[in-house]
Each structure stands twice: as C-alpha cells, then as structure tokens.
Amino acid sequence: MLAYYNGKILLLEKIQISPFDRGLLFGDSIYEVIRCYNGKIFLFDAHLKRLKESLRKTNIPEPDLSNLENVISELLKQNKLINDFAAAYIQITRGNQFPRRHAYDDSITPNIFIYVEAFPPKYDEFTKGIKAGLEEDIRWMRCDIKSTLLLPNVLSQRKAKDEGYSEIIWYRNGIITEGTHTNIFFVKDGVVITPSLNNFILPGITRKQVLNICSDNQIATDERSISINEVYSFDEIFITSTINEITPVVEFDGKLINRGVPGEITGILQKEYQKLYV
Ligand SMILES: Cc1ncc(COP(=O)(O)O)c(C=O)c1O
The missing domain is CATH 3.30.470.10 (Aminotransferase class 4, branched-chain amino acid transferase, N-terminal domain)
Known part of the structure; x- marks a missing residue:
C-alpha cells in the first residue's frame, strides 16, 4: 500500500x-x-x-x-x-x-x-438496519473537535461488538448526544429530529447533508435536546456518518423500533442521499 x-x-x-x-x-x-x-x-x-x-x-x-x-x-x-x-x-x-x-x-x-x-458500502445494514445500545457518554467536553482522543469511542465500540450491537448511542445528563462514530436522528409524526449542535457532539458532514435533504424535500426538521425518556416513543431512528451514510436503527437498547424494520422517512432520505454520489 x-x-x-x-x-x-x-x-x-x-x-x-x-x-x-x-x-x-x-x-x-x-x-x-x-x-x-x-x-x-x-x-x-x-x-x-x-x-x-x-x-x-x-x-x-x-x-x-x-x-x-x-x-x-x-x-x-x-x-x-x-x-x-x-x-x-x-x-x-x-x-x-x-x-x-x-x-x-x-x-x-x-x-x-x-x-x-x-471500503464497500454497508448495503446489508442500509437495507435491514442495525441494533444500537445505549451508554453514558464519558468523553471530554470538546466533542465538537474531530480529535484522535478516541479511547471512550474505542471502549464503547468494543462493548458494542461483544454485545451484538453495531453502534452505541451515548447520553450525558439524561440527554442523547451521538454515537461512537455517528450522529443520531429520530422521526416522530413526520418530523426529523436530531440533537442540536454544541460542544458535546461532532458537527457531522452527513448530518448536515440530511438536514439539507429534508429542507429540499419539504420534510420538517427539529434540532433540539432529546431526553433518554423520549427515545422509545419515536417512530423511526437512524444514524449518519461518512461511512455509515444513513443507517436505520431497528432495535434500540433492546427495544424494537418501527416493529423492527427500517422506517419510511429513513428510506426516502437514504434514496435522496445516494443520489448525491451516484
Ligand atoms: C463521534 C462522531 N460523531 C459523528 C460522526 C459523523 O460525522 P461525519 O458525518 O462527518 O462522518 C463521526 C464520524 O466519524 C464521529 O466520529
């Protein structure tokens, strides 16, 4: 190489x-x-x-x-x-x-x-969705910087692997932040919801693209803080990253989301995202 x-x-x-x-x-x-x-x-x-x-x-x-x-x-x-x-x-x-x-x-x-x-796209995960776990975010206070200080990410990813999850989603003081290498989105009643940008999350390039796609397709969005108590009430969940693109989460913290199948809005966003590079 x-x-x-x-x-x-x-x-x-x-x-x-x-x-x-x-x-x-x-x-x-x-x-x-x-x-x-x-x-x-x-x-x-x-x-x-x-x-x-x-x-x-x-x-x-x-x-x-x-x-x-x-x-x-x-x-x-x-x-x-x-x-x-x-x-x-x-x-x-x-x-x-x-x-x-x-x-x-x-x-x-x-x-x-x-x-x-x-790095082939993870088509299997894009179509079937993934299982994600939930853990406390123990990182430093400047997660907006893409630094190589990644020990918490490394430890959580290994735990994910051992427990059969593809990703771990973190929370800090009861508020959802992001995944070990992804941003997170939720859908409720047709609205695409994601944590607002602050020093506790990385400003994902894919996250921004998803928000742009929503705006271009008249899909309402809400950037706000999301409590861990709310997460099981959402209709759809998906994660985003450069490598994972838009990946549906069909099981979150042991509970099925959308009866265990990728959601409709997630599917629309995946198609629109793929149009950007094919
Ligand atoms: C902690 C974290 N959040 C979010 C993301 C997603 O960012 P992007 O969409 O720019 O790849 C990454 C990507 O590696 C990440 O490490």
Whole structure:
C-alpha cells in the first residue's frame, strides 16, 4: 500500500514515525475521514473546512493543504482504487517534541499522514438496519473537535461488538448526544429530529447533508435536546456518518423500533442521499 507522509507518497513500510510524535504520546492530533465513490472525493470542501476548524480549535498550525485533494486522488490512482468505493483518512499531529512535555513548543511542525483503503458500502445494514445500545457518554467536553482522543469511542465500540450491537448511542445528563462514530436522528409524526449542535457532539458532514435533504424535500426538521425518556416513543431512528451514510436503527437498547424494520422517512432520505454520489 502507498500512503502519504509529510510531502511524500511512500510504501507504507517506508514511513517512519517518531516515538516523540505528540499524536502518539498525547493524542495531540486531529483527523478527517472522507468517502471516495469511484474516484469522486465526496463533499471534499466540507471536510476541508472541518479539518481547518479542528486545527484552529486545537491551535495546531495549519500546514499547506492546497494540494490535499490532489494527494487523495493520487493515492486512489496509485493504489488502484479509482474505480472503487474507498475511504481516505487524513491525520495531522502537532509534531515531534523531545523531551516529552505536556506543554507544546511553537517551534515544532505538524506531521501529516494520509492513506486510502477500499471500503464497500454497508448495503446489508442500509437495507435491514442495525441494533444500537445505549451508554453514558464519558468523553471530554470538546466533542465538537474531530480529535484522535478516541479511547471512550474505542471502549464503547468494543462493548458494542461483544454485545451484538453495531453502534452505541451515548447520553450525558439524561440527554442523547451521538454515537461512537455517528450522529443520531429520530422521526416522530413526520418530523426529523436530531440533537442540536454544541460542544458535546461532532458537527457531522452527513448530518448536515440530511438536514439539507429534508429542507429540499419539504420534510420538517427539529434540532433540539432529546431526553433518554423520549427515545422509545419515536417512530423511526437512524444514524449518519461518512461511512455509515444513513443507517436505520431497528432495535434500540433492546427495544424494537418501527416493529423492527427500517422506517419510511429513513428510506426516502437514504434514496435522496445516494443520489448525491451516484
Ligand atoms: C463521534 C462522531 N460523531 C459523528 C460522526 C459523523 O460525522 P461525519 O458525518 O462527518 O462522518 C463521526 C464520524 O466519524 C464521529 O466520529
């Protein structure tokens, strides 16, 4: 596999990462995941904007990102993924610093790592839906930053796997936040409802697309806080992300949603979303 590291496309095995990379030592880094459909880098501008926001919010100096889209295209070509479904991972760490100290020096330069991998859409989950569990959100207070500080996500995802769930949905102080790697939506009486943006959730690119689709199709939306007591009264539930697109949740915390089948509005939104990239 060929990947990009600090200006060069290299064989993965040739990439040398310092043990003093602050990303490794402190999780002092941010990232993006972008969908690539048959060589088309989907919603690139929105991802670039969020990447820059993450850098700004963490005070990581912005490296030159003017050729980022070309680098991803080149990686797709060189890894023979141009006619495939793929995903691009971009990570920017604050840089290497020795000796290990919590406070960062201004003199260090960020390290950029990019790789692409084949990633077929999860058609089975799109059509049949998934089971999701419910857990307390134990993350920090800046979940709006797409940082690589992902230990709570890692632990919850492993628990999900062990317990037969595809995703865990979190709540904080009795209020639903989001999934370990997805945003969450509910449908009630034809209205599409999702938690409002704040520092406890990631401003998902797919979430935004879904809200745009609703607005274009005269489907009412409501961005508000959602209590865990309400969740079983909803007609439909679905999760969204770059990789999971729009995935119906047919069982939530052990209870069937919409009698265990994907809901009608979820289906309409899935079709409209797929039109954006086919
Ligand atoms: C915690 C979290 N929330 C939401 C999302 C969905 O974001 P997007 O639609 O931009 O992929 C992700 C994606 O990885 C995530 O990690």
